[in-house]
Every structure is written in structure tokens, then in C-alpha cells.
Amino acid sequence: MSAEFDHEQVAIRTGLRSDLPVIVAVHSTKLGQAVGGCRLWRYADWRDGLADALRLSAGMTAKCAVAGLANGGGKTVVAVPESTVLDVALRRKVLEDVADAVASLNGAYATGPDVGTTPQDMAAIGERTAHVFCKPEERGGSGDSSPATALGTLAALRAVRQRLHGTSALTGARLSVVGLGSVGLRLARLLAAEGAELLVSDIDPAKRERTGELGATWVAPDEGLTADVDILVPAALGGTLTKQIVPELRCAAIVGPANNQLATPDVADLLHRRGIFWVPDYVASAGGVINALTMELHHGTAHEARKRVEAIEHTVADLLHAADHQQVTPAQAASQLAQRRLDTAT
Ligand code: PHE
Structure with missing residues (x-):
């Protein structure tokens, strides 16, 4: 299956510290800053990680648009080879590399949690860039999505x-x-x-x-x-x-x-x-991203965020x-x- 390339930009780099492929796909900023989580996952081939980033970021554009959010879609994928042991030290390096990749986009994209990452990880990313959602509440974020x-x-x-x-x-x-x-x-x-x-x-x-x-x-x-x-x-x-x-x-x-x-x-x-x-x-x-953006971008209360999430029913x-x-x-x-x-x- 082939499709037209319609992403605004895709940054692929070897992490300076981790030596792992860090992929940031910005699908669209038409409605506003692109948002989408950081997936830290194992792939047999880094190109599978790239394919995931491309599809997931396009999905985030549609997710935000249908949810009525003034944001676009993006996604980060760190493609961890199957043979690599992701210990605490390597994880820290990965998060610093992700933070630098996000920062290099100058606000076109902000990241958040996804499969394989946690609010604590967002706090680590947050030490190097402001463009991150869902840090733990005590660190000023909206926490687990x-x-x-x-x-x-x-x-x-x-x-x-x-x-x-x-x-x-x-x-x-x-x-x-x-x-x-x-x-x-x-x-x-x-x-x-x-x-x-x-x-x-x-x-x-x-x-x-x-x-x-x-x-x-x-x-x-x-x-x-x-x-x-x-x-x-x-x-x-x-x-x-x-x-x-x-x-x-x-x-x-x-x-x-x-x-x-x-x-x-x-x-x-x-x-x-x-x-x-x-x-x-x-x-x-869409509940996770609706909740995070309502609280962190629009400074809504937890109650308002919950109402917006529940509106998915309508x-x-x-x-x-x-x-x-x-x-x-x-x-x-x-x-x-x-x-x-x-x-x-x-
Ligand atoms: N993983 C979330 C999703 O797929 C992405 C997310 C981004 C969640 C930003 C909260 C904040 O929708």
C-alpha cells in the first residue's frame, strides 16, 4: 500500500547520547501546534518505527480536529532495536535526545506520553523543553492521561x-x-x-x-x-x-x-x-489529549476537562x-x- 506523503516535516536523527533512532513526525499544524505522544517501543527495523510515526501523527491530526481542539497532529517514536536493553541510564539518555529533537522544532510540535512512556518521563523531557504535556501534577503538568x-x-x-x-x-x-x-x-x-x-x-x-x-x-x-x-x-x-x-x-x-x-x-x-x-x-x-490540553493549554479545571472528555459520547x-x-x-x-x-x- 502506498500513499502520498502529506506530512509537514519529519525529523529523523540518531540520538546524540542514546545512539538510537529518534523520529519526530509533524503531520499538520493547520489548526495549531502539533501534539502527540512519545512512543518508546521495540521495532525489528527502525523503518517500522518510522511507518508508525507517520500513521500515528496523521491520526493525531484527525483526533484533534474531530475533538474540536485547536491543535494539529504529530508523534515521536524512538525505535528501540530488539536486542537493546533499555536500562535506567539508557532511558535517561533517550529522553534527553527526545527533548532536544522536540526543542529543535521551535514549538511546531509538543510531545506527551504514549505507549512506553510515563508522566515521569515527561518531567525528564521537561527539563530541556517546555513543549511537553502530562508531567506529574507536582511538576506542573496534568499527570497521567x-x-x-x-x-x-x-x-x-x-x-x-x-x-x-x-x-x-x-x-x-x-x-x-x-x-x-x-x-x-x-x-x-x-x-x-x-x-x-x-x-x-x-x-x-x-x-x-x-x-x-x-x-x-x-x-x-x-x-x-x-x-x-x-x-x-x-x-x-x-x-x-x-x-x-x-x-x-x-x-x-x-x-x-x-x-x-x-x-x-x-x-x-x-x-x-x-x-x-x-x-x-x-x-x-481522544480523551487523554482532550484532558491534557483543556487543563494545560486552556487552564480549565479538572471538572471542565472531564465534561469535555465525556462529550465524546455526543x-x-x-x-x-x-x-x-x-x-x-x-x-x-x-x-x-x-x-x-x-x-x-x-
Ligand atoms: N498518547 C496520546 C494519544 O495518542 C497522546 C497525548 C498527547 C496525550 C498529549 C496527552 C497529551 O492521544
């Missing part, structure tokens, strides 16, 4: 539940949460507290210990993906929804916080043809409605909305 991402996904789930069953309560809904990382686990807890019937899975068998606390049933990740449930909740790394898996799916809808859920864009149409609602990942997962309801009305997929409706907002930017 995962609770807000989980809450925003819950809001998206409510809109879909309403659409499927005429109620926004998730009590009694059957869901399969695939991935119990920092967002997946929090979301599963919120769902369990509301009385949802949960299947949970993770590639890490140690996560199985969590099933008791959640009152959930543990399944293998591939079983979780194709389970007979109301809603499938992808909460692991991206690319799980492939062309091959679509015929195997037994859910009525797919709504989750994972970024880049579709292996290829055409999967959205295949899902639609099977009558499965897919809420675009960048719509359902955004999703509107998109499902628009999709019906215009006879398009929710994915098309969302990308049209993002495009309209980008087109009207001055």
Missing part, C-alpha cells in the same frame, strides 16, 4: 450501546477488552463497575491475575478478538483489524482506545459491509447519525468532519 483516555472510550461506548440497544448504560453489555495496558485495564475497571459482562485478554499472560478483580473471563488474545460479544474493544497495539479477521468477527460493534486499529484503511469498508459499527480509533481515544452519536443520513461509514463521516475543520482553518 490514561484515566481520561479510558473515560473518553467509555463515553464512545455509551453512544454505540445507545445505538445498538437503546440505552447508554453498559450494565449487562457483553464486551471483549483486548489488551490490559494502562488504558485497557482502567477501562475494564470502569466497565466492570457498571456491571458489564467482560472477556479480557492480553499477550502478557501475567495480566491474567487481573481477571479476579474485574470479575471477568480470561481468554487468549485471538479468541478475544473474534468472541461472540456486543462490542469488541481493541486496547492493545494497533493493526489488529486485518482483512483476514473481518469474516471471523462476531461482534456488533468495535470501539476501543488503541491507535491505528485498522491494518489497512479498506478494512473500515469491509466492517461496514458486515454490518459492524466501527468507531474510528482517533475519535474514541461526538460519536452525531457521527453515527451523520453516517446513516449520508449513507457513508462512520469512518468516512469522521474523516469528512476532520477535513471540514482543517479546510476552514485560517
